[in-house]
Amino acid sequence: xxxxxxxxxxxxxxxxxxxxxxxxxxxxxxxxxxxxxxxxxxxxxxxxxxxxxxxxxxxxxxxxxxxxxxxxxxxxxxxxxxxxxxxxxxxxxxxxxxxxxxxxxxxxxxxxxxxxxxxxxxxxxxxxxxxxxxxxxxxxxxxxxxxxxxxxxxxxxxxxxxxxxxxxxxxxxxxxxxxxxxxxxxxxxxxxxxxxxxxxxxxxxxxxxxxxxxxxxxxxxxxxxxxxxxxxxxxxxxxxxxxxxxxxxx
Numbered sequence: 001x002x003x004x005x006x007x008x009x010x011x012x013x014x015x016x017x018x019x020x021x022x023x024x025x026x027x028x029x030x031x032x033x034x035x036x037x038x039x040x041x042x043x044x045x046x047x048x049x050x051x052x053x054x055x056x057x058x059x060x061x062x063x064x065x066x067x068x069x070x071x072x073x074x075x076x077x078x079x080x081x082x083x084x085x086x087x088x089x090x091x092x093x094x095x096x097x098x099x100x101x102x103x104x105x106x107x108x109x110x111x112x113x114x115x116x117x118x119x120x121x122x123x124x125x126x127x128x129x130x131x132x133x134x135x136x137x138x139x140x141x142x143x144x145x146x147x148x149x150x151x152x153x154x155x156x157x158x159x160x161x162x163x164x165x166x167x168x169x170x171x172x173x174x175x176x177x178x179x180x181x182x183x184x185x186x187x188x189x190x191x192x193x194x195x196x197x198x199x200x201x202x203x204x205x206x207x208x209x210x211x212x213x214x215x216x217x218x219x220x221x222x223x224x225x226x227x228x229x230x231x232x233x234x235x236x237x238x239x240x241x242x243x244x245x246x247x248x249x250x
Contacts, residue, residue: 007110012037065100065107065114065139068174073152073166079208080169087173097175099141146173148193148200149183149207154228163212164219164227169204181234183207189242192249199245206241214238 015037035043068088070076082090100107100114108115118139121127132138150168157164168180176182185193185203192199218237219229229237 064111065098065102066096067099067141068172069095069097070150070168070170070174070176070180071095072177072179073155076168079166081172081174083172089170089172089174097141098139101137101140103137144175144182145184146170146175147182147184149185149204150176151181151183151207151229151234153179153181153230153234154226156225156227157212157216163215165212165215165229167204167207169200181229181231183234188246192246196249199249202245203242206239206245209241210237210239 019036070081070089071091076091084090088094102110104115104118107118121132121139126132127138148170150170152166152168155164155166156162189203193203215229215237216227218233219227220233221227
């Protein structure tokens, strides 16, 4: 088990390396990666002078161990998810999924509030449920990055124009559960977006240009008119507008 001093020493080394990537002038404009250690110590010493000697110091845990996640499609209205300044989806209510890759011994040492929360999961039997029990760390999720593009994989159409499947434009850092299909841009599309982030909207328009019939024809249908698309079936859906967008940027 690493002691707090070792962790803090390593953190300071990484912080200095990051700070050296920018000049002082750039850091004044862009801000620091974190408060410089010397300044942080000065703030702490001054705070201790102002606090009563009997007052206990308690540090709140950072937002470690959680990721924002979108609700299931039936609870998500619209086709676009905006983001706040922290990357959280601007929806109500906001949902989060527990996801921490640290061993329990480090969590106990560094993040007591998170550790206490995990103990509730152990005592109530959550840690012994099938999915959690099969993981190396019961509170860790699979490595799944967020994407700009999600697609609902099951649904019904109706006479009012509702489509069986819906593409979602995601501006936040929210991941999704398996009630969505995730579209990760391939190298050419990713390169275009990296060069011009506004092309995200263009590609989203291209996805929405795909007709209902094309999507349904590639999928499967169940009783009651329920349509479903598996990942491989979605991959077979032609999207000529995306290809045209790529070619136009060359």
